[in-house]
Amino acid sequence: MTATRRVSSDAPWERAVGYSRAVAAGDFIFVTGSTSVRHGEVVHEGDAREQTIQAIANIGAALERLGAGLPDVVRTRMFVTDISRWPEIGDAHRAAFGDVLPATSMIQVTALIDPRLLVEVEAVAYKPGIGAAGAAGPDAPAADAPGERPAAAPGLGWP
Numbered sequence: 001m002t003a004t005r006r007v008s009s010d011a012p013w014e015r016a017v018g019y020s021r022a023v024a025a026g027d028f029i030f031v032t033g034s035t036s037v038r039h040g041e042v043v044h045e046g047d048a049r050e051q052t053i054q055a056i057a058n059i060g061a062a063l064e065r066l067g068a069g070l071p072d073v074v075r076t077r078m079f080v081t082d083i084s085r086w087p088e089i090g091d092a093h094r095a096a097f098g099d100v101l102p103a104t105s106m107i108q109v110t111a112l113i114d115p116r117l118l119v120e121v122e123a124v125a126y127k128p129g130i131g132a133a134g135a136a137g138p139d140a141p142a143a144d145a146p147g148e149r150p151a152a153a154p155g156l157g158w159p
Contacts, residue, residue, distance in 0.1 A: 052092035
């Protein structure tokens with residue numbers, strides 16, 4: 001039987017919008033769009049490269065909570081507010097993923113939730129059996145029961 005496991009940053013927007021930071025289902029982990037937020041505050045204002053690094057670090061932290069990591073990522077999507085900054089953003093992505101080489105897209109959007117944010121990155125990771133209860137060891141959250149709040153991943157903040 002395949003279980004679904006979730007982690008949360010426990011930010012107020014998750015409950016308001018109705019999403020989890022990451023969801024493990026079957027052999028995959030889906031990580032919601034992550035930005036340059038640390039401890040609930042926007043960091044690296046104006047610096048697209050550093051914002052990308054922070055967003056990917058937030059993805060890595062969510063994956064770790066579920067027993068995976070950046071080497072398990074098979075797909076990323078980068079939403080950017082200024083496509084002309086693609087070299088900075090792309091360089092940070094390349095540095096984070098090295099030889100992993102996930103499939104990716106970079107899409108320009110009009111704006112993100114906060115005007116100080118320049119980049120949002122989402123990811124999909126593949127790790128056989130990761131969605132099963134207990135797959136990630138004793139510290140990982142078990143499958144969520146209906147109506148329960150997913151376990152928090154401290155310090156990730158929102159969005």
